Amino acid sequence: MPNNSTAPIVIVGAGVAGLTLGHLLSKTGKPVIIVEQEAKVGGLARSFRYNGFTFDIGPHRFHTDDQQVMNFILEILKDNHLVIPRKSGVYMFGKYFDWPLGSSSLFKLPLKVMVKSFFDLLRKSQVKNPDSFTEHTISQYGDTLYRTFFKHYTEKFIRIPCEDVHTDWALAGINRAVIDKRVKADTLFDLIKGVLLPKRVDTVFIYPRQPGVDNFCRILADNIRQQGGIVHTDTRVKKVVQDGTAINEVELSNGESVEVDKLIWSGEIHSLAGMLGLEPFPLRYLSMVCYNTAVRGEPTRDYQWIYYGDRSITINRISVPCLFNPANAPEGYSGVNVEITCFEGDEIWERPENMIPVVRKDLNASKLVRSEDDIEEIWIERIRNTYPIYDLPYRQNLSKAMSELSKLENLMLLGRCGTFWYNNMDHSMKMAMDYAEHLLTGKELQGKEKYFAINQR
Numbered sequence: 525m526p527n528n529s530t531a532p533i534v535i536v537g538a539g540v541a542g543l544t545l546g547h548l549l550s551k552t553g554k555p556v557i558i559v560e561q562e563a564k565v566g567g568l569a570r571s572f573r574y575n576g577f578t579f580d581i582g583p584h585r586f587h588t589d590d591q592q593v594m595n596f597i598l599e600i601l602k603d604n605h606l607v608i609p610r611k612s613g614v615y616m617f618g619k620y621f622d623w624p625l626g627s628s629s630l631f632k633l634p635l636k637v638m639v640k641s642f643f644d645l646l647r648k649s650q651v652k653n654p655d656s657f658t659e660h661t662i663s664q665y666g667d668t669l670y671r672t673f674f675k676h677y678t679e680k681f682i683r684i685p686c687e688d689v690h691t692d693w694a695l696a697g698i699n700r701a702v703i704d705k706r707v708k709a710d711t712l713f714d715l716i717k718g719v720l721l722p723k724r725v726d727t728v729f730i731y732p733r734q735p736g737v738d739n740f741c742r743i744l745a746d747n748i749r750q751q752g753g754i755v756h757t758d759t760r761v762k763k764v765v766q767d768g769t770a771i772n773e774v775e776l777s778n779g780e781s782v783e784v785d786k787l788i789w790s791g792e793i794h795s796l797a798g799m800l801g802l803e804p805f806p807l808r809y810l811s812m813v814c815y816n817t818a819v820r821g822e823p824t825r826d827y828q829w830i831y832y833g834d835r836s837i838t839i840n841r842i843s844v845p846c847l848f849n850p851a852n853a854p855e856g857y858s859g860v861n862v863e864i865t866c867f868e869g870d871e872i873w874e875r876p877e878n879m880i881p882v883v884r885k886d887l888n889a890s891k892l893v894r895s896e897d898d899i900e901e902i903w904i905e906r907i908r909n910t911y912p913i914y915d916l917p918y919r920q921n922l923s924k925a926m927s928e929l930s931k932l933e934n935l936m937l938l939g940r941c942g943t944f945w946y947n948n949m950d951h952s953m954k955m956a957m958d959y960a961e962h963l964l965t966g967k968e969l970q971g972k973e974k975y976f977a978i979n980q981r
């Protein structure tokens with residue numbers, strides 16, 4: 525609802541969502557304060573720089589089907605952008621394949637797998653439990669591809685058994701992250717049709733010309749400051765002062781107390797629940813360790829990112845930042861960002877350096893480096909709350925959490941962590957745009973389903 529309060533709108537989180545909203549509101553003169561706990565802005569779209577190398581958190585590219593969002597990305601980046609053709613791969617059965625699978629790749633599959641996959645086509649399996657990731661994936665891709673790739677890849681990634689995973693993880697994680705939407709490949713039949721009657725699909729994405737995806741967020745933060753807004757980094761919300769169903773004030777870790785018109789929360793929701801005196805929600809976020817690796821010489825493959833479905837390999841995915849923008853690595857070097865998912869507090873999170881020998885071995889075994897000696901240095905970054913876990917009961921648990929939090933009339937949850945949403949940057953931007961319109965004009969908000977495939981079955 526538009527209101528005439530002179531108290532600021534306080535936005536927790538300087539990720540893509542919080543900064544997009546802060547930019548749009550401050551542009552109209554609304555008082556805005558952004559509070560970010562990290563030392564720099566960007567959230568999951570932040571970047572790390574060392575000795576001439578720039579690494580993002582995994583592969584980060586701008587792509588969207590929404591023209592309004594694309595216009596916004598270009599309005600912010602202006603000429604500071606490159607348009608790059610996408611090329612991604614998957615490593616399984618000890619080999620690299622283009623992903624989504626193309627005609628040349630299918631014939632590289634082991635004969636037994638190829639034949640069994642064709643037979644799967646004739647045996648359409650029934651889905652008894654529509655919430656089951658396993659049943660959904662088998663019905664879409666067949667038992668053979670499920671057992672040889674999806675099950676192992678998914679369990680390695682999400683770190684819970686596939687039997688406990690909700691179908692929504694497939695809708696977001698496979699359909700969007702693994703398979704390009706423009707290559708119709710959401711069933712085994714589509715995959716095979718694409719192989720027999722290949723149709724060339726050129727997909728491109730946008731990446732900043734200046735090294736690092738975080739340039740987008742850095743520009744937004746500069747704009748907000750120029751428009752009179754405040755962006756605090758290295759600052760947390762320590763306390764939320766409530767009066768009945770309204771939040772009146774927040775206390776920040778820098779000692780300030782700020783009166784609140786609206787509190788927009790794009791961080792993880794557990795710390796908020798704690799400050800509001802609510803019982804912990806039974807919802808979990810996955811975290812990740814990035815092993816940002818300096819490698820001598822050019823990349824050995826031209827894939828920008830590669831999924832590792834092979835059982836012999838521990839790492840989940842790699843990306844090569846200089847294939848997004850050559851300026852991401854110094855002359856004569858390439859960087860490889862290696863992702864290993866984990867839970868905060870587990871062995872990998874607590875002692876990530878113990879995985880360095882595994883990272884070195886996997887890079888060598890999968891021929892991503894010419895020799896282990898070419899690995900010059902590995903910088904470790906721990907990244908919290910990278911993915912919401914879509915386990916079987918998550919929808920019920922999320923709906924209970926949302927109904928508790930929605931009792932606070934001037935609290936709005938935003939973005940990936942704030943709404944427990946396995947989304948992309950364009951979704952976070954679009955949501956922030958809709959929130960800005962709502963706050964400025966009173967236009968009604970719709971659920972996040974409108975941006976996301978959650979109800980597409």
Ligand SMILES: Cc1cc2nc3c(=O)[nH]c(=O)nc-3n(C[C@H](O)[C@H](O)[C@H](O)COP(=O)(O)OP(=O)(O)OC[C@H]3O[C@@H](n4cnc5c(N)ncnc54)[C@H](O)[C@@H]3O)c2cc1C
Binds near residue numbers: 561760
């Ligand atoms: C490995 C990986 C690869 C990805 N690749 C792509 C891609 O190629 N393209 C794409 O479009 N999207 C990609 N995404 C998704 C994209 O990163 C997110 O959709 C987007 O960055 C989410 O932005 P957000 O602002 O909603 O949330 P976040 O980026 O999570 O921002 C939330 C912010 O809140 C801060 N915060 C949390 N709690 C507090 C607190 N108590 N006080 C103060 N601050 C707090 C956090 O530090 C964080 O900065 C990828 C994500 C991952 C993890």
